[in-house]
Each structure stands twice: as structure tokens, then as C-alpha cells.
Amino acid sequence: MLITLIRTVLLYVFIVLAVRIMGKRQISDMQTSELVITLVISDIASIPMQNTAQPLLSGVLPIMILVALEIIVSVIMMKSKKFRKVVCGNPIIIIKNGKVDEKELKRMRISYDDLYSLLRQQEVFNVSDVKYGIVETNGSISLMKEEKNQ
Amino acid sequence: MKRVWIAIALLLVSGILCVSEYTLINKQCDEYTSIIKKADEHVKNDEFEKAVKECKKAEKQFTKSDSIMNVFLIHGDVDDVTNNIAMLKKYAQYECKSEFLSLSAKTKRQLLSLQKSELPMFENIF
Numbered sequence: 143m144l145i146t147l148i149r150t151v152l153l154y155v156f157i158v159l160a161v162r163i164m165g166k167r168q169i170s171d172m173q174t175s176e177l178v179i180t181l182v183i184s185d186i187a188s189i190p191m192q193n194t195a196q197p198l199l200s201g202v203l204p205i206m207i208l209v210a211l212e213i214i215v216s217v218i219m220m221k222s223k224k225f226r227k228v229v230c231g232n233p234i235i236i237i238k239n240g241k242v243d244e245k246e247l248k249r250m251r252i253s254y255d256d257l258y259s260l261l262r263q264q265e266v267f268n269v270s271d272v273k274y275g276i277v278e279t280n281g282s283i284s285l286m287k288e289e290k291n292q
Numbered sequence: 293m294k295r296v297w298i299a300i301a302l303l304l305v306s307g308i309l310c311v312s313e314y315t316l317i318n319k320q321c322d323e324y325t326s327i328i329k330k331a332d333e334h335v336k337n338d339e340f341e342k343a344v345k346e347c348k349k350a351e352k353q354f355t356k357s358d359s360i361m362n363v364f365l366i367h368g369d370v371d372d373v374t375n376n377i378a379m380l381k382k383y384a385q386y387e388c389k390s391e392f393l394s395l396s397a398k399t400k401r402q403l404l405s406l407q408k409s410e411l412p413m414f415e416n417i418f
Binding site: 163165194195196197198199203206207209210211213214217 | 302305363364
């Protein structure tokens with residue numbers, strides 16, 4: 143038990159440092175890849191925390207590599223637009239001049255209920271009030287309202 | 293830019309850890325296998341006292357290095373080899389030839405498996 147306690151403290155400090163090195167971001171602002179890496183890191187760390195027969199390094203080493211790769215990928219994304227497109231994808235227009243693009247909606251597997259819910263969260267209660275609705279690469283929606291409604 | 297240097301440093305540390313693990317495990321396993329092979333020969337020639345000496349030598353060396361091996365390997369695997377070496381010594385002391393030879397073959401396989409499991413080979417990666 144004492145080993146578990148010491149290991150948990152060590153891994154906690156290590157994960158806090160790792161997340162600090164990756165940079166501050168809210169979960170809602172994360173790109174899909176960043177969210178996946180955050181989840182994977184927490185999962186990897188839990189294995190040597192619970193199983194004391196497993197060397198601590200078997201948890202620390204993959205976290206170190208993931209953090210390093212995440213930083214390198216984010217730097218490359220900043221410098222190369224093409225690479226950014228490959229990793230994050232493109233923002234997609236789903237509402238154009240008050241009309242929902244059903245094809246894009248189906249392609250992104252967003253239901254009308256989900257879309258209306260996203261619109262309501264942005265205080266829009268009628269699709270016709272929206273000039274452009276764009277689904278960003280992190281899954282959030284940006285709206286440009288019709289001028290008369292702004 | 294500072295973060296990029298941190299990333300490079302992390303990758304370097306990871307690389308150094310991997311290389312040192314591979315080198316250390318390889319070297320230790322080779323050493324123990326050669327000691328056990330020597331003990332095997334002694335047992336085959338009914339020279340049990342010499343075999344006990346070799347086993348004691350292996351046990352002493354393994355006790356010294358098992359703390360480092362535990363840092364890199366699953367503790368259970370290292371403990372298995374430690375116990376087997378202790379048993380080999382007992383079998384040699386009591387002159388149990390067949391038991392000694394079968395356990396030494398098992399221990400050599402375990403050491404080989406420890407070595408091989410760290411190699412970047414297709415079957416280890418997938």
C-alpha cells in the first residue's frame with residue numbers, strides 16, 4: 143500500500159507537469175487529437191499506479207513520448223497549413239443564408255436535434271436568423287447572424 | 293521555442309532510457325546464461341561442488357543487479373529468475389541432477405525471453 147501511495151504521488155506530480163508542458167487549454171477548446179492524448183495519458187498513468195509489479199517507468203516513458211509528440215505536432219501545425227488540415231480537418235459550413243446543408247449535416251453525423259441545441263446555446267432560436275453556421279475543427283459551432291438580427 | 297526544446301529533451305531522455313535498458317538487460321542475461329551453462333557442464337560431469345560455486349556466483353551477481361532490472365522489467369519476471377537461481381543452488385547442493393538440468397533449461401529460456409522481449413521485432417511490437 144505504501145508503494146501505491148508513493149507511486150500515486152509521483153505520478154500525480156508527473157502528470158501535472160506533463161499537462162503544464164503541453165499548455166493550458168479548456169477541454170471544450172481542445173482539438174480531437176489533444177483530447178485523445180489527455181485521455182490516453184490518464185489511462186497509461188493508472189496502470190503502474192494500481193499494479194505495483196509493473197515498473198513505474200513503463201507508465202512514465204509513454205507519457206514523456208506522448209507529451210513530446212504532442213508539442214512537436216502542435217509546432218508543425220502552427221507552421222504548416224497542410225499538416226494542420228490533415229490532423230484537425232477543415233471547418234465546415236452547415237448553414238448558409240438561413241438554410242441547413244443537409245448533406246454536410248449527414249456527413250458529420252449531426253442530427254437536427256443536436257444542431258438546434260447548439261444554436262440555442264448561442265441564443266439563436268430560428269435557423270433563418272443565421273447567415274453562416276460553421277462547425278469548427280474542435281466540434282464547436284460559430285455563427286454569423288443575419289444583419290437585421292445582430 | 294522553449295517547449296520544443298523540452299520536447300526534444302523528453303525524446304532524448306526516452307531514447308537514452310530505451311538504449312540503456314536494452315544494453316543492461318542484454319548484458320546481464322548473457323552473463324547469467326553463461327554462468328548457468330558452466331554450472332550445467334559441471335553437473336553433467338557430476339562435479340556438484342563446482343556447480344554450487346557457479347550458482348552462488350550467479351545468485352550473488354543477480355542480487356546485486358536485480359534492483360536495476362526491476363526498474364525496467366515486470367517485477368514478477370525478475371523474481372522468477374531470482375527464485376530459480378536459488379533453487380538451482382539447492383539442487384546442486386543435494387546433487388539432484390535431473391531436477392537441476394530441467395530447471396536450468398527453464399531458467400535459460402526465461403533469461404532468453406527477457407532478452408528477446410526487449411528487441412524491436414515484429415512479434416514484440418504487434
